[in-house]
Amino acid sequence: MTTMHGMCDPRFDALRDEFAARLDSGEELGASICVMLDGEPVVDLWGGHVDPDRTEPWRRDTIVNVFSITKTMTALCALVLADRNLLDLDRPVAHYWPEFAANGKDDVLVRHLLSHTSGVSAWERPVELQDIYNTDEAAARLAGQPPWWEPGTASGYHALNFGHLIGELVRRIDGRSLGDFFDDEIARPVGADFHIGTGPEHHGRIAPIVPPPPLEFDLGSLDQDSVLVKTLTCPLLDMNEVNSASWRQAQIGAANGHGNARSIARIQSLVSCGGEVDGVRLLSPSTVERIFDEQIDGVDLGIATPLRFGIGYGLPHPVTVPTVRGGKVAWWAGFGGSMLVNDADNRMTFAYAMNAMAPGLIGSDRSEAYLRATNEALAGTDKEAIG
Numbered sequence: 001m002t003t004m005h006g007m008c009d010p011r012f013d014a015l016r017d018e019f020a021a022r023l024d025s026g027e028e029l030g031a032s033i034c035v036m037l038d039g040e041p042v043v044d045l046w047g048g049h050v051d052p053d054r055t056e057p058w059r060r061d062t063i064v065n066v067f068s069i070t071k072t073m074t075a076l077c078a079l080v081l082a083d084r085n086l087l088d089l090d091r092p093v094a095h096y097w098p099e100f101a102a103n104g105k106d107d108v109l110v111r112h113l114l115s116h117t118s119g120v121s122a123w124e125r126p127v128e129l130q131d132i133y134n135t136d137e138a139a140a141r142l143a144g145q146p147p148w149w150e151p152g153t154a155s156g157y158h159a160l161n162f163g164h165l166i167g168e169l170v171r172r173i174d175g176r177s178l179g180d181f182f183d184d185e186i187a188r189p190v191g192a193d194f195h196i197g198t199g200p201e202h203h204g205r206i207a208p209i210v211p212p213p214p215l216e217f218d219l220g221s222l223d224q225d226s227v228l229v230k231t232l233t234c235p236l237l238d239m240n241e242v243n244s245a246s247w248r249q250a251q252i253g254a255a256n257g258h259g260n261a262r263s264i265a266r267i268q269s270l271v272s273c274g275g276e277v278d279g280v281r282l283l284s285p286s287t288v289e290r291i292f293d294e295q296i297d298g299v300d301l302g303i304a305t306p307l308r309f310g311i312g313y314g315l316p317h318p319v320t321v322p323t324v325r326g327g328k329v330a331w332w333a334g335f336g337g338s339m340l341v342n343d344a345d346n347r348m349t350f351a352y353a354m355n356a357m358a359p360g361l362i363g364s365d366r367s368e369a370y371l372r373a374t375n376e377a378l379a380g381t382d383k384e385a386i387g
Helices: 010-025 070-081 108-113 131-133 135-144 162-174 178-192 200-205 227-233 246-247 259-271 286-292 363-377
Strands: 004-009 030-037 040-048 257-259 297-298 306-309 329-333 340-341 348-354
Touching: 004 010, 010 030, 010 040, 010 363, 030 363, 040 259, 070 108, 070 162, 070 178, 070 257, 070 259, 070 286, 070 329, 070 340, 108 162, 131 135, 131 246, 135 162, 162 178, 178 259, 200 246, 200 306, 259 286, 259 340, 259 348, 340 363, 348 363
Parallel strands: none
Antiparallel strands: 004 040, 030 040, 030 348, 297 306, 329 340, 340 348
């Protein structure tokens, strides 16, 4: 039997049992799950192993690359600047970053970047993964490109460049890099162990990523100039690279944040709890409301999946993410299965992070099962009685 640690309010026993069963079966290698309610943890569980040979246990302070959940942390950086009246979400990007106006992008708005509707979903060829580690140069390349579709008319998932775009705005406005701004203004103030650009002092407690099975479709058979192919291959995410020191230390605000479910949930409770965690207010309620302002609803050009986007987050979609309940809910998932859900109606945040990746681009059977158990527990719970 795989060892599991942590705490779980009895009302969420079904979630604990689901997690234990998947650890015991071997389907789950190592992972952590956290549920925050009214800003307080009611579930904080971790278990399994950090290595495929199952010789090293997953510990309380183990962290892991959570891929696109990083985008929600990057979005919070933009929202903090907006809350301070330093960034206007409805203003052209070029107001803050004049070079971005090149090649017909003068009317791209800040909220287009945050909702994946800017028309700039990746880099023009040729580009290799290591090319994007230098964020200043990589951002400059994006500024010079033309949009691949009319901005604001459709989403095209900004898979690897979301953080370069938002990060350059942060740098132009504040002077600090995205990772430094995030650490100084968000992670440290709320006491969360999450990093965009993870220094070598943390590498010894990182659970290496175990890649998923290959994608079921052959990108080589598709139109190589399509938004989908260019989004997913410019550059191609090399799964042999994501455990390297160079990847971990780069500030890739779309995809290389390292943390665990506890740190994800603590930070993201800012969204489910109106902008404040433990007396630390980083966002006003009105800024939090902007997150739920729908920007686009349709089949995403970058990953060929129906999606709804608000400001910086996905919004509920009954087909693509049926386990994400409707209402005032903002969510996102990382490649391989990590998941975050902010349910502002119930002041609940759910987070899941793991090292053994599942197939698919959005969520996994595991994340869906854990979220389903969480929703069922919440539906049958008087949250005032949990504590």
